Amino acid sequence: MTNIGIFFGSDTGNTEKVAEKIAANLNLEAQDIAGSSNDIFDDYDLLILGTPTANYGEMQPDWDYFVPELEDADLSGKKVALFGLGDQVDYPDSFLDAMGDLAELITEAGGELIGDWATEGYEFNDSRAVNDGRFVGLALDEDRQPELTDDRIATWLNSLGLTA
């Protein structure tokens, strides 16, 4: 059986709330990345990691603090699915950028990214979270499209072969 670990960083609670929804779908608990070291990933084959984008394209502070841990991590053999939260109306030039930055760190650490997501249904100018025309993970906008979040989560978990 696949051991799944769900981790999030969150400033104002949106990403935490979404992480808890994803966890509830899988009968698991979501864990806050704040103050962790990378050995928290040891027990899992599949990581589901969630981050908002803060401050015009920056990483959320707890994830930012965790970057040296990620740079030291060996995630080879692990699959990693990302979900990102942002606001496409107020921040259209840096929509979900931090999810893109996290994706790069995960890949550098040897993790295998899964769970990319179509860009249809969003309006933005630029995003570091887009690679080859698709988001590198699930794109959520709790500020502008909160009514779409539950369906997007269910569709994404299904696409990953995880029961929703």
Ligand SMILES: Cc1cc2nc3c(=O)[nH]c(=O)nc-3n(C[C@H](O)[C@H](O)[C@H](O)COP(=O)(O)O)c2cc1C
């Ligand atoms: C000062 C500030 C800057 C932000 N910058 C970005 C940004 O560059 N790109 C983006 O997509 N969202 C941006 N956001 C929106 C947040 O990512 C969004 O509100 C998210 O849901 C917050 O998640 P949290 O409650 O887990 O912290 C910003 C929000 C604030 C308050």
